[in-house]
Amino acid sequence: MTALPVSRIRNFSIIAHIDHGKSTLADRFLLHTGTVDARTFHDQVLDAMDLEQERGITIKSHPVRMTYLAQDGETYQLNLIDTPGHVDFSYEVSRSLAACEGALLVVDASQGVQAQTVANVNLAMRQKLAVVPVINKVDLPAADVETCLTQLEELLAIPREEALMASAKSGLGITELLEAVVHRIPPPAAPTDEIVRALVFDSMFDVYRGVVTHVRIVSGSIRANDKVRMFSTGLESEVKEVGFFSPGMSVAEELGPGQVGYVITAIREPADVRIGDTVTAARRPCDAALPGFEMVHPMVFSGIYPIDTRDYEALKFNIAKLQLNDSAFVSQPESSVALGAGFRCGFLGLLHMEIVQERLRREYDMDIILTYPSVIYHVYLRDGTMREIHNPIHMPDPTEIEHIEEPMIRCQIISPVTYLGAIMALVMDKRGVCQHTDSVDLGHIMITARLPLHEIVLDFYDKLKTVTRGYGSMDYEPDGYEKAPLVKLEMLVNGEPIDAFASIVHVDRAPFRARLIAKRLKEVIPPHLFKVAIQGAVGGKIVAREDVRQLRKDVTAKCYGGDITRKRKLLEKQKEGKARMKEIGRVQIPQEAFVAVLKATE
Numbered sequence: 001m002t003a004l005p006v007s008r009i010r011n012f013s014i015i016a017h018i019d020h021g022k023s024t025l026a027d028r029f030l031l032h033t034g035t036v037d038a039r040t041f042h043d044q045v046l047d048a049m050d051l052e053q054e055r056g057i058t059i060k061s062h063p064v065r066m067t068y069l070a071q072d073g074e075t076y077q078l079n080l081i082d083t084p085g086h087v088d089f090s091y092e093v094s095r096s097l098a099a100c101e102g103a104l105l106v107v108d109a110s111q112g113v114q115a116q117t118v119a120n121v122n123l124a125m126r127q128k129l130a131v132v133p134v135i136n137k138v139d140l141p142a143a144d145v146e147t148c149l150t151q152l153e154e155l156l157a158i159p160r161e162e163a164l165m166a167s168a169k170s171g172l173g174i175t176e177l178l179e180a181v182v183h184r185i186p187p188p189a190a191p192t193d194e195i196v197r198a199l200v201f202d203s204m205f206d207v208y209r210g211v212v213t214h215v216r217i218v219s220g221s222i223r224a225n226d227k228v229r230m231f232s233t234g235l236e237s238e239v240k241e242v243g244f245f246s247p248g249m250s251v252a253e254e255l256g257p258g259q260v261g262y263v264i265t266a267i268r269e270p271a272d273v274r275i276g277d278t279v280t281a282a283r284r285p286c287d288a289a290l291p292g293f294e295m296v297h298p299m300v301f302s303g304i305y306p307i308d309t310r311d312y313e314a315l316k317f318n319i320a321k322l323q324l325n326d327s328a329f330v331s332q333p334e335s336s337v338a339l340g341a342g343f344r345c346g347f348l349g350l351l352h353m354e355i356v357q358e359r360l361r362r363e364y365d366m367d368i369i370l371t372y373p374s375v376i377y378h379v380y381l382r383d384g385t386m387r388e389i390h391n392p393i394h395m396p397d398p399t400e401i402e403h404i405e406e407p408m409i410r411c412q413i414i415s416p417v418t419y420l421g422a423i424m425a426l427v428m429d430k431r432g433v434c435q436h437t438d439s440v441d442l443g444h445i446m447i448t449a450r451l452p453l454h455e456i457v458l459d460f461y462d463k464l465k466t467v468t469r470g471y472g473s474m475d476y477e478p479d480g481y482e483k484a485p486l487v488k489l490e491m492l493v494n495g496e497p498i499d500a501f502a503s504i505v506h507v508d509r510a511p512f513r514a515r516l517i518a519k520r521l522k523e524v525i526p527p528h529l530f531k532v533a534i535q536g537a538v539g540g541k542i543v544a545r546e547d548v549r550q551l552r553k554d555v556t557a558k559c560y561g562g563d564i565t566r567k568r569k570l571l572e573k574q575k576e577g578k579a580r581m582k583e584i585g586r587v588q589i590p591q592e593a594f595v596a597v598l599k600a601t602e
Contacts, residue, residue, distance in 0.1 A: 004077050007187045009258040011079045011216065013096045015124060016106035017114035017473060021136040024168040025106060025177075026064070026080060032174050033066040033078070035246055063099075063202075063214060063260050065244040070182045078181060079244075079260040081201075094123055098276075099201040099216035099260060102130035102185030104177065105158075109135050109143035112444065113151040115414045115475035121156050130185045133163040134177060139170055150441050188218075188258030196220030196228070196281040198255075198263070199290045203273045205321045209240070210268040212249075215279055216260050218290060222279070223254040228265065231278040231289045237265035298330055298346025299407070299478070300457050301390040302353060303371035303500065304360070305342030311366065312341050318364035319343060322356065329356055334391070336499050339369065344391060347373075350457055371500045375453045378405040378481055392502035395488040398539045404486045404504075407453040410479040413464065414446050415472035422467040423447055430455035431506065450479060454504075491517055492535040493525070511536070514544035522546040 014022045030036040066078040081096040097103065103124045107113055124131050133156075135148050149160040164180055166173035202214035215222075222228065226239045243251040244261035255261045267273060278289040306315045319331050330346040347353040353373065360366045376390045380402045389395055411432075415423055424434050424447070432451030440446050451460075456476070464472045489510050491501035501521075505513050514536020521534045525548050536544035559567050 004075070006190050006258040008074060009077045009079070009187055010102070010181055010185050011081075011100045011188060011258070011260055012102045012104060012181055012185050013081045013100045013124075013129075014104045014106060015097075015117075015120040016136075017108070017111075017116040017120075020106050020108040020111065020114070020117075021168045022106055025104070025134075025136065025166070026062075028168050028171055028174045029066060029078075029080060029178065030064065030247065032171075032178065033068045035064065035066045062247070063245050064247040065250075065260065066246075068178055068182070071179060072182075076182050077259070078178070081260070096201065097124055097127050097129060099199060100129060101188060102132065102181070104181070105131050105133045105156075106136050107133065107148050107152070109137045109145055109148055110140050112144070112148050113155050113414070113440065114473040115412050115446075116473065118155060118412065118414075119475040119477075121158075131158065132177075132180050132184050133158050135163050135165050136168055138165045139167040139172060147441055147443075151444075155440055155446070191219030191257045194220050195284060195286050196222060196226075196279070197286050197290055198222065198279040200273065200275055200277045200279060202275065206264075209264050211265070211273050213263045213265070213267075213273055213279070214260075215255070215263055217255050217257055219257055220281065221254045221256045222263055227282040228263070228279050229282045229285055230273065231280055231286070232274055233272065233277075235267070235272055236282045237267050240264045240266060298328065298348060299453060300347045300349060300353060300373050300375060302345055302347070302373045303334060303336065303339070303342050303391075304331070304345050304357070305336065305339040305369050305371075307367040307369055309340045314364075315343070315360075315366055315368065318360060318366060319345070322359060322364075328352070336371075336393075339371075339500050346390075350461070372503050373457050374504060375407050375457065377407075377486065377504060380404070389504075392488055392504050393499045395504065398487070403483050405481040406484045406486060408479045408482050409451055409453050409456065409476040411449045411451055411456070411474055411476040412446060413449065413472055413474045414440060414444060415468045416443055417445050419468040419472060420445055420447070423464070423472065426460075426463055426467055427451060430460060452482075452484065453478075487538045489514055490537045491521070492533075492537055493521070494532050495535075497537075507538075510538050511543040514538075515546075518544050518546040522548055 014025060016022045027036075063079065063081045066080065068076050068078050070076055081099060103120075105117070105121060105124070107117060121131065133152055135145055137143060138145055145165070149163055152158045152163060153160055164173060164176055166177055168174075197218040197220060198215040199218060200213055200215055204212050204214075206212050222239060222242055224239055224241055227236060228239055229236045241251060241264040242253075242255050242261060243249055244255070244259070249262065252261065255263070263279065278286065280286045304315070304319070306312055316333075323329055323331065328348050329352070331343040333341070334344040335341045345353075345356070347356060350373070353370070357368065357370060360368055374390055374392060376388055379387045379389050379396060381387065381396060381400050382402050383400075387394075387396070411427075413423055420437070427434055427447075427449045430451055432449050432455065435448045435450055437448070438446045461474065464474055485507040486504055487507050487510055489503050489505050490497045491514070492498070501517065503513070518534045518536055525532060525534070527549050529550060531550045532548035534546045534548065535542050559570070
């Protein structure tokens with residue numbers, strides 16, 4: 001097959017808020033262009049993971065090549081990269097957009113512009129991409145196209161005349177969308193030289209073939225048996241295979257300028273391929289790396305431990321493989337007195353943490369436990385130094401601390417006007433400040449608020465959905481650090497501090513949080529032969545206490561009648577035995593206790 005000129009290649013992405021129809025639209029494109037046979041077709045073709053199919057969400061970006069015969073009689077190569085919509089996976093969107101020249105912006109006609117829609121458009125504008133607005137689900141009875149068009153103009157500054165009408169479910173307007181991709185999205189820039197430059201925008205691990213690198217070729221071409229170099233590490237390797245996704249992996253003779261595909265080299269180590277790196281020729285390398293995209297740093301940290309300590313090596317290997325498929329997931333070894341050897345892992349948010357945990361359990365068959373999530377705090381000591389703390393057990397002694405700063409986020413919430421009061425109450429309850437509100441249209445409002453990241457990590461999104469009855473949506477971005485009165489809350493079981501239960505909390509909320517955890521632990525720690533005290537401590541001061549009842553044998557059962565002193569003697573003897581047992585006895589903490597602490601939200 002003759003290679004198409006660069007002028008007939010289109011690289012584009014589909015961006016939208018969660019559940020606005022991105023994956024369904026991608027399905028229609030695949031069917032319309034004949035990329036997927038109608039007999040083998042199923043919904044969410046590009047969502048390969050069980051989790052994606054079950055939850056109806058896209059977690060990873062998926063590239064696919066389509067061949068389209070346009071109405072002008074020319075054949076075009078369309079490279080689509082499907083993207084996630086949830087706020088936790090915005091880094092996947094930024095990676096996809098770095099490999100594109102344009103994006104289809106999908107807006108649900110029944111829901112209108114949402115918070116993540118605004119965030120994704122801003123990402124696309126920052127990368128100077130051509131944006132084609134699409135009003136999807138126009139055939140729904142609840143569709144309000146006029147409101148959507150007004151929101152496009154008011155919120156995103158996109159003229160309403162540019163919007164296209166479609167229904168991905170019924171196939172309405174699909175031809176018009178493909179024509180818009182061909183005529184409104186520019187082709188890749190023609191290369192000025194023959195030097196090999198390729199942007200690594202994703203990668204995955206194959207058990208048999210090693211690292212499969214997803215690339216967008218900017219100039220030059222890559223063939224099998226070529227020798228390539230990773231620009232940032234200088235690592236050289238021979239190319240075993242090149243190809244493209246259609247949507248499965250299809251081998252090709254070469255990947256040329258403007259094309260999107262995969263490269264399999266002799267690299268076996270997941271850590272050797274960095275997302276955003278530049279692949280170049282080993283013999284004639286390029287002088288400078290391609291401008292990649294901003295690498296997103298983890299915002300939430302939690303410990304992952306194997307339930308059976310013998311599984312540590314397997315967990316270590318599986319985490320390394322998962323990191324290759326998910327570049328925003330980071331980990332480093334750590335050990336805990338209560339849980340043994342494990343890993344301190346960084347995530348972008350709570351959904352991201354939940355997905356990683358679920359993937360480790362399903363794809364790699366790991367039995368794991370997670371500790372209480374925390375964020376990165378800046379702790380300023382009296383000697384003038386600053387330490388970054390993302391694990392409460394590393395918190396310095398309170399006498400050494402000058403002050404503590406916590407990470408803040410700037411949050412945009414779009415909701416019907418009716419729920420304004422409830423949202424403001426929720427923001428204030430989470431120690432946040434509503435900075436200003438903007439009218440989106442007659443019925444909707446956009447609230448901009450500043451909150452501590454730690455407060456939104458656990459349940460803010462769920463509570464927002466509850467108070468707005470599912471109509472509210474949010475997007476957030478980091479907004480520096482701010483001084484706050486924070487303390488380390490320790491939980492003591494039978495006088496012993498359990499590091500897995502430690503957390504950093506606001507000083508006013510420490511007693512409440514301690515009581516909540518103590519009550520949860522009291523429910524799940526089984527009774528022992530002695531009374532077990534569960535205490536919450538801040539800087540050595542006990543702020544909460546619960547007792548687990550003791551198992552007790554009725555030693556006076558054999559006494560019938562007689563003097564009361566005989567019964568007292570037996571009870572005193574039992575009391576001495578229990579006191580001695582308490583000194584030497586160990587408290588067995590079941591795995592459910594760690595889950596109970598995670599679920600101990602307000």
